[in-house]
Amino acid sequence: MNAVPEAIPFTRSDIEDFLFLEADLIDTWRLPEWLDLFTEDGVYYVPSTDVESGASPENNLFYIADDRFRLGERVKRLMKRTAHAEFPHSKLRHLVSNVRITERLGEEIHVTAAFITHRTKDGVTDVYFGTALYRLLVRDGKLRIREKRSVLSSDGLRSQGRISFIL
Amino acid sequence: MTLITDAIVRVDKEHGSYNVARRAFVDPEILEAEREKIFDKCWLYLGHDSELRKAGDYVTRSVGGRTVLFTRDSQGQLHALLNTCPHRGARVCRERAGNAKSFQCFYHGWVFGLDGKLRNLPGEDGYPADFTSRTSSSLQPVPRFEAFRGFNFVCFDPNAISLTEYLGNAKEYLELVADQSEVGMTIVGGTQEYSIRANWKLLVENSFDGYHAATNHATYLDYLKSNTGGLVPIKLEGIGRDLGNGHGVAEYRAPWGRPIAQWIPAWGEDGKQRVDALYKKLVDRFGTQRADRIALTNRNLHIFPNLVINDIMAITVRTFYPTDQKFMAINAWALAPADENQADRNTRLFNFLEFLGPGGFATPDDIEALEQCQAGFANLGEVGWNDISKGMLKDVPSYDDEAQTRGFWNEWNKRVYGVQA
Numbered sequence: 001m002n003a004v005p006e007a008i009p010f011t012r013s014d015i016e017d018f019l020f021l022e023a024d025l026i027d028t029w030r031l032p033e034w035l036d037l038f039t040e041d042g043v044y045y046v047p048s049t050d051v052e053s054g055a056s057p058e059n060n061l062f063y064i065a066d067d068r069f070r071l072g073e074r075v076k077r078l079m080k081r082t083a084h085a086e087f088p089h090s091k092l093r094h095l096v097s098n099v100r101i102t103e104r105l106g107e108e109i110h111v112t113a114a115f116i117t118h119r120t121k122d123g124v125t126d127v128y129f130g131t132a133l134y135r136l137l138v139r140d141g142k143l144r145i146r147e148k149r150s151v152l153s154s155d156g157l158r159s160q161g162r163i164s165f166i167l
Numbered sequence: 168m169t170l171i172t173d174a175i176v177r178v179d180k181e182h183g184s185y186n187v188a189r190r191a192f193v194d195p196e197i198l199e200a201e202r203e204k205i206f207d208k209c210w211l212y213l214g215h216d217s218e219l220r221k222a223g224d225y226v227t228r229s230v231g232g233r234t235v236l237f238t239r240d241s242q243g244q245l246h247a248l249l250n251t252c253p254h255r256g257a258r259v260c261r262e263r264a265g266n267a268k269s270f271q272c273f274y275h276g277w278v279f280g281l282d283g284k285l286r287n288l289p290g291e292d293g294y295p296a297d298f299t300s301r302t303s304s305s306l307q308p309v310p311r312f313e314a315f316r317g318f319n320f321v322c323f324d325p326n327a328i329s330l331t332e333y334l335g336n337a338k339e340y341l342e343l344v345a346d347q348s349e350v351g352m353t354i355v356g357g358t359q360e361y362s363i364r365a366n367w368k369l370l371v372e373n374s375f376d377g378y379h380a381a382t383n384h385a386t387y388l389d390y391l392k393s394n395t396g397g398l399v400p401i402k403l404e405g406i407g408r409d410l411g412n413g414h415g416v417a418e419y420r421a422p423w424g425r426p427i428a429q430w431i432p433a434w435g436e437d438g439k440q441r442v443d444a445l446y447k448k449l450v451d452r453f454g455t456q457r458a459d460r461i462a463l464t465n466r467n468l469h470i471f472p473n474l475v476i477n478d479i480m481a482i483t484v485r486t487f488y489p490t491d492q493k494f495m496a497i498n499a500w501a502l503a504p505a506d507e508n509q510a511d512r513n514t515r516l517f518n519f520l521e522f523l524g525p526g527g528f529a530t531p532d533d534i535e536a537l538e539q540c541q542a543g544f545a546n547l548g549e550v551g552w553n554d555i556s557k558g559m560l561k562d563v564p565s566y567d568d569e570a571q572t573r574g575f576w577n578e579w580n581k582r583v584y585g586v587q588a
Contacts, residue, residue, distance in 0.1 A: 046526055048357035050263060058513055061357035061501040064526035065516070073390050077528055082385040085531035122542070124364070156360025157525050158496055164531035 010143065015111055015136070016099050018143045023094035023115075026166045031075040034166065038145045039137065042068050045149040046167055053133070053151045063163055078165070085164035090121035092165055096132070108146065109136045115150070119165060126160040128167060129153050176580040177552070183559040185573055189547040192366035192540075197583070198492040204582050205472050206231040208324045210333045212474040212486050213237055213247055216317040217353035217505065218264075223281060226264040229488070229496075230321060235309060236260050236270070237319070240281040247312040247321050248283045253304055270306075279306050316345035317352060336410035340418075340468045343461055344478050346453065347427045348504030354484070355516065359499040361525040363487075365537040367473065367495040370487050371575055373533050374475040375467040377407065377417045377567035378557060383536055387522060387529040391423060394433050398422035405464065405566035407558070413471030413578025415571030421465050423480045426515040427504065428462040434514065441511055469571065471578055476502075481519035493541055499524060 025034040038044075046064040047055050057065035066074055077083045095116045103110040111134040119126050135147040150167040157163070175197075177186040191197055211231045218226055219239040226237050227250055236250040236259070250258050252272040259272045259279060269286060271278045277288040283306035285299045298304055311322035313330035318341060320330050331338065345352060363370060373379070380388070380403070391398055405419025424431035428449065430442040449458035466478045475485040482502040487495045501519050503512060522529045543550075555576065558568020581587060 048359055050360075051357045055357070057516060058509065059356060061355050061359060061516065061524075062520060062526075063359060063524055065520055070517075070521065073393065074528070076393075077386040077390065080386055080389075082389075083532070084383065085535040122538075156358075158360060158362040159364070159494070161362045161364065161525060162531045162534050163526040164535075 010109060010138070012099060012101055015101065015109070015143065016096075018136075019096050019099060019111075019113055019132075019134075022145075023096050027092045027094055029079075029089050031078055031166065035072060035075045037143075038068060038071065038148075039139065040068060042071065042145055043147050044071050044074075044166075045147070046163055047149070047151060049152050049154060049156050053131070053149075063157075064167075074166075083164075085162060088121075090119050090165060092120075093118050107137045109143075110134065111136055115167075117167060119160075128160055128163075132167075175584065176576050180559075183556055185554070185556040185559055185569075185576075186552040187555055187576055189544045189551055189553060192368060193492055193544050193547065195492050198489055200583050201489070202232065205579070206323075206488075208322075208327065208582070209472050210311075210313075210320040210322045210327065210330050211472075212470070212484075213312075213319045213321045215352070215354045215484070215500075215502070216245070216314070216319065217351065219245065221266060223266040223268060224264075225260065225267060225270075225281070227258075227260050227262065228498075230486075231323060232488070233309070233323070234258055235321065236306070238281040238283075244282070245312075245314070245319065246282055247309045247319070248306040249309060250306075252277060253285075253306065254288075259306060283308060316341055318345075333412060334470065335412045335414065336408075337412075337414040337416075337468065337470050340410075340416055340466055341476070343466065344476060344482060344502070346457075346461060347449075348506055349448075349452070350504075350506045352482075352502050353505040355501040355503050355512075357501070359524045360497070361499075361534075362494065362496050363534050363537050364494055365534075365541040366492055367487055367489040368575075368579070369537040369540055370475075370495060370497070371469060371473070372555075372572050373537060374477065374485070375407075375415055375417045375469050375571050376569075377403070377405075377419065377467070377565070378569070379533075379536070380567075383532050384529045386532070390521065390528055394431075397433065398424070398431050399429065403566070407564045407566050407568050407570045409570050409574025409577070411574070413575050413582075415469050415574040417467045417566040417571060418464050419566035420463060421479070424514070424518065425462065425465070425480060426507070426511050426518065437510070438514070441508070445511070469575065471575065477523075480522055481515045483519065483523050 044066045047062045051060045078086055081087050096113050098114040100112050102112055113132050115132050117128040130152040133149040136143050137146055175188045175191045213230055214237050222241045224239050228235050234250040236248040238246045252259050254277055257272055257274045259270045269278050269280055278286045280286050285304040309321040310325040399422055401420050401422045403421050407417045409415050428442045428446040430439050446462050449461055468476045473486050477483050483499050484502050485499040487497040489495050503515055524530050555569045555572050558564035564570035
């Protein structure tokens with residue numbers, strides 16, 4: 001594998017394509033493929049809504065703070081019939097917008113995007129909205145996620161109640 | 168108000184049957200009765216000392232349908248105030264938490280101290296000279312406000328028994344949590360605020376139910392097995408207790424790691440040294456027997472009506488309120504020793520999130536179960552009763568029996584209907 005020097009060739013349009021692909025993999029429940037978008041040291045965070053968006057999961061209670069191992073376990077779980085909260089799988093649609101490259105730092109590209117995600121199950125539809133903060137980098141010529149941090153803009157999870165799918 | 172007097176709780180001790188009418192989970196009249204006879208009368212959890220560390224710290228919180236302002240004044244004294252301006256009613260503090268020298272109502276500008284006293288108001292010369300010093304001019308305190316080992320409670324019934332009397336046998340279990348640190352326990356930053364589309368009593372039952380783990384939490388148990396290095400070979404085993412006054416507990420051993428203090432191979436040699444040191448400290452302070460109980464047993468504690476303190480792979484403090492008969496709002500916090508080192512804190516929070524909360528590997532499946540129960544109650548005209556009889560004929564009910572749940576319903580029935588089940 002050749003380290004790609006400075007991931008400059010990637011434009012916002014390339015990154016949008018990548019985020020739209022990511023959203024599609026989640027919405028169609030192709031979660032093992034979604035997991036492959038992460039680096040070996042990739043992490044996935046959803047902070048609680050009364051802490052700073054940049055808060056650390058080491059000092060604060062989050063909703064989700066997965067290292068790469070637990071993220072893999074989360075995907076395994078969600079693909080089982082015994083993940084009752086998602087059986088049958090809910091119907092999802094992520095809308096990803098307002099994509100901005102905020103920083104190019106060494107091999108990392110930092111990106112923010114707004115998301116609105118609708119989830120329907122058993123005739124009930126909930127809306128989740130917020131900002132997704134990404135640390136992306138390039139591996140083997142492809143964009144990969146080192147950190148995805150989904151920061152909810154709502155006051156808590158009332159009435160959504162749960163984050164049983166991938167936000 | 169008059170309630171339909173058909174029994175909600177039906178007990179046949181001889182045949183070992185205990186049933187609860189599903190109407191209790193759907194009937195708006197019953198919710199009204201609960202508001203009047205339970206939430207207006209019982210001690211309700213407000214918050215923990217550690218949430219207000221410094222003079223001037225405050226949090227606003229919804230408790231028992233009221234909006235409450237919880238403050239620490241410049242003398243260090245805690246106050247529980249009703250967050251409504253005595254002048255015209257506006258909520259005086261509109262922030263969730265912070266630090267302030269005083270609170271000014273933004274409507275007409277009245278200014279109150281952290282103790283609730285009216286300090287000054289615009290146009291003071293339009294009022295009698297003694298107006299600011301009148302009790303009725305201040306933010307009103309909740310009728311009763313008492314604490315036990317750092318846990319603060321309020322009660323809206325001025326004639327209620329004392330908090331310690333109310334807690335009764337549950338105190339023993341709160342001590343087992345409070346004793347985990349010499350310097351005190353602390354609420355970790357960050358609140359999980361979520362909701363369930365189900366009656367609040369379903370979460371009471373679920374919070375200390377040891378019976379549902381194998382099926383409802385199958386994926387969590389799968390996850391534990393796949394965890395690097397695995398667990399300790401300990402069987403889930405223990406007792407369930409009705410503690411009286413509606414409180415109950417399941418107390419049991421389990422194969423998962425406890426930051427205080429049950430080591431698992433997944434934590435490695437470093438982790439073992441840390442856990443051993445924590446355990447030794449407990450032995451020095453309390454002797455082996457109590458140290459073992461604190462370190463090695465898990466407790467799912469419910470304090471009537473709506474406080475859950477689960478001291479399991481981490482400690483969660485959780486309250487929940489009905490907003491209508493089919494919807495509850497939940498707040499959950501993580502509690503930890505204030506002097507915990509960073510490595511143990513990491514383990515604790517990692518543990519917390521693998522099981523607990525709306526994004527965990529277990530709680531979402533509980534939420535799903537409760538919502539599916541609520542959905543199933545649509546058939547209550549034909550299938551009207553829940554069964555809560557497991558372990559009823561045993562001398563010592565197991566952690567996965569339902570003695571603790573029956574204790575809750577006995578108290579509920581006593582308070583709502585004035586009769587012993």
